[in-house]
Amino acid sequence: xxxxxxxxxxxxxxxxxxxxxxxxxxxxxxxxxxxxxxxxxxxxxxxxxxxxxxxxxxxxxxxxxxx
Numbered sequence: 448x449x450x451x452x453x454x455x456x457x458x459x460x461x462x463x464x465x466x467x468x469x470x471x472x473x474x475x476x477x478x479x480x481x482x483x484x485x486x487x488x489x490x491x492x493x494x495x496x497x498x499x500x501x502x503x504x505x506x507x508x509x510x511x512x513x514x
Contacts, residue, residue, distance in 0.1 A: 464490055
């Protein structure tokens with residue numbers, strides 16, 4: 448890949464809000480999964496770019512965060 452930024456087509460993804468979201472406008476994330484990629488975005492500003500990580504990285508993050 449050259450210096451271009453890759454753009455992901457995120458249309459059609461099923462986004463799920465964090466189960467820790469209280470619904471009161473606090474800090475929340477949404478997650479959507481595709482084979483080989485987990486997408487994470489800010490639920491308060493869904494127009495911003497989503498973070499894309501490998502499923503193994505997402506699993507490691509969730510396990511670490513649960514400690």
